[in-house]
Amino acid sequence: MTRSVIDPITRIEGHLRVEMEVENGVVADAWVSGGCFRGMELVVQNRTPEDAAQIVERICGVCPVSHAHASSIAGDKAYGITISNNARIIRNLLEGAQFLHSHILWLYNLAALDYVNPLNALQANVDNAYAVALENGLALHSDLNQLYDKLGAFAANGQLSIFSGNWFDADNGEAYKLTPELDLILTSHYLEALKMQARASEMAALLGGKMPHVMTSIPGGNMWVPTESKLDDLLAMAIEVRDWVNDTVLADTVALAGPYAEALTFGKGCGRYIAWGVFEGNGWPYGDNYIEQMKNRYLPMGVLDENFGVTDVEESKIQEYMGHSWYKGDDTYTSPYFTT
Structure with a gap:
């Protein structure tokens, strides 16, 4: 029996340490611990509530707005403030932009490659992939022929980066359940999601001054001043993200749920x-x-x-x-x- 330690695991939010005992190529026992102490509560001691709303955002680069608003609402309560209706709406818009970003980021850019194998997409028949997309109501925003050629050039280059180390070909890829055609379609959506989560971040940056770690929400309300031009920009970006989500996300989730039905019971x-x-x-x-x-x-x-x-x-x-x-x-x- 051999014992292995992976520390840190940084792909997830918050570093983990994993210890494993491996026997005959199978994990016999494992221990997982989250030992990263940052002490944000200690950092904000003896600071003003306005400072606290800015500091606690640093807990996370994905969901900083929620931490800013939790702190701001605590400040509202402590001061006995009822914020204006405009401030409520602006906070909600800012929270909503992060909400969109966080969900797209999680489903696609953080989790999708646990279910989608881009290298297996090279086994796809592109014409069949278009037929599969139409049959299953899957969005077709990208040129699948062009993507297929790019994936082929990428694989031929031999510098697979995150796709190396047996991640996608361990056990001959048996852990992956999708057909090559579905892998090709969903890889295209994975790449589109990079742009869409960035667009949602732009919305948050417009409302918050920057993203991550917005600057406009404080105890007492929000400092953002809306103008017709800013609202037009915000609406255009919101419509773009909404249309992509409506076209793509639900159908993709259904497409994944069938082959990976057993995963619904995990964790x-x-x-x-x-x-x-x-x-x-x-x-x-x-x-x-x-x-x-x-x-x-x-x-x-x-x-x-x-x-x-x-x-x-x-x-x-x-x-x-x-x-x-x-x-x-x-x-x-x-x-x-x-x-x-």
């Missing part, structure tokens, strides 16, 4: 997922009860269960456990909330 844990909601609705903040405010968001807070039912979040039951961490503290389940 689900207990099958219950908490969401705190997003996009404040008209009339926000709906009074003093913040839980009720979150229930009235456009996408409301709640618990999604294994049967796709939605129930209320019971905050009092949320616990954290440090028994398998390197933090100091009791080896018991405790509430993550504290007051000073």
Whole structure:
């Protein structure tokens, strides 16, 4: 038996350390730990709430807007501020731009190559690929013949970069389930997604001053000043992304779901997922009860269960456990909330 360590794994958000025991070419046991401590809570101590909204964004380069808005809303509550309706709308637009970017980035640029094999696309019959796309309602925005030639030149060059190291040809590619034609079609969408997530980032940059790590949302509202020209630009980009999403994403998801049906059971844990909601609705903040405010968001807070039912979040039951961490503290389940 051999023991291997991969540290760090940086393809995901937040570095991981993986230790494996391998016997006869099969992983017999494995241990995964997330040991990257950044201490953002410590960084914002003794800083103003305005500073905090800027600092906590650095938690993530994909979803900085959500962290900025969580901090800004906490500042609103602390100061007793009810932001203007225009500020609410601008925050929602900014959050929405990041929402689009994050979902496109996740489905395509972070996850798609776990299911789509671009090298296998070289086995495709391009004419058949067009027929498969039409038969399955898959979008055709790209020239598949041109893409096929580019993939062939790329593979012939021999410098496969991320496609090397047996990633796509391990076990003769048996882990991949798609036909060559589907691989070719979805590879084209993967490349289109690079442009679409960038366009969504441009929307966020227009509203936030830059992206990632926007600068306009602070406790008390938002500093962005809309003009007719800016709104025209924002609308044009939003329509472009919306049309691509409507044409592409749902059909691609269905195309992947069939061959990879078993993956729907992976990593689900207990099958219950908490969401705190997003996009404040008209009339926000709906009074003093913040839980009720979150229930009235456009996408409301709640618990999604294994049967796709939605129930209320019971905050009092949320616990954290440090028994398998390197933090100091009791080896018991405790509430993550504290007051000073």
